[in-house]
Amino acid sequence: xxxxxxxxxxxxxxxxxxxxxxxxxxxxxxxxxxxxxxxxxxxxxxxxxxxxxxxxxxxxxxxxxxxxxxxxxxxxxxxxxxxxxxxxxxxxxxxxxxxxxxxxxxxxxxxxxxxxxxxxxxxxxxxxxxxxxxxxxxxxxxxx
Numbered sequence: 001x002x003x004x005x006x007x008x009x010x011x012x013x014x015x016x017x018x019x020x021x022x023x024x025x026x027x028x029x030x031x032x033x034x035x036x037x038x039x040x041x042x043x044x045x046x047x048x049x050x051x052x053x054x055x056x057x058x059x060x061x062x063x064x065x066x067x068x069x070x071x072x073x074x075x076x077x078x079x080x081x082x083x084x085x086x087x088x089x090x091x092x093x094x095x096x097x098x099x100x101x102x103x104x105x106x107x108x109x110x111x112x113x114x115x116x117x118x119x120x121x122x123x124x125x126x127x128x129x130x131x132x133x134x135x136x137x138x139x140x141x142x143x144x
Contacts, residue, residue: 027047038079068081
């Protein structure tokens with residue numbers, strides 16, 4: 001994991017008058033290693049001894065500081081990942097059967113097409129696009 005991620009997270013937490021505690025550091029490392037958005041139960045599996053309430057409370061702090069973000073799936077579980085500027089731009093494949101969310105790193109050609117589509121949609125409503133998110137919903141190989 002790039003040490004600059006920890007530096008950036010620490011600065012973002014400081015901006016919100018929060019400390020970068022060992023628990024928050026462990027959550028950031030868990031998200032960075034996962035390579036996909038994780039549910040709180042998945043986070044708890046990789047961090048034995050962490051209580052569910054602490055995990056939710058600290059993930060909320062990380063989200064509020066802009067270090068992490070919540071990703072919606074098709075099931076009842078919220079998922080969390082590092083903020084895109086810390087982890088790299090990507091999109092998601094979402095399984096409508098099991099709810100699993102996987103990261104997809106788009107090709108430059110796809111990214112250009114998405115940016116053009118976003119501009120066209122924004123122009124129709126006189127809207128300034130700051131970022132885009134693209135989720136493909138379907139059925140994963142395990143559920144097929």
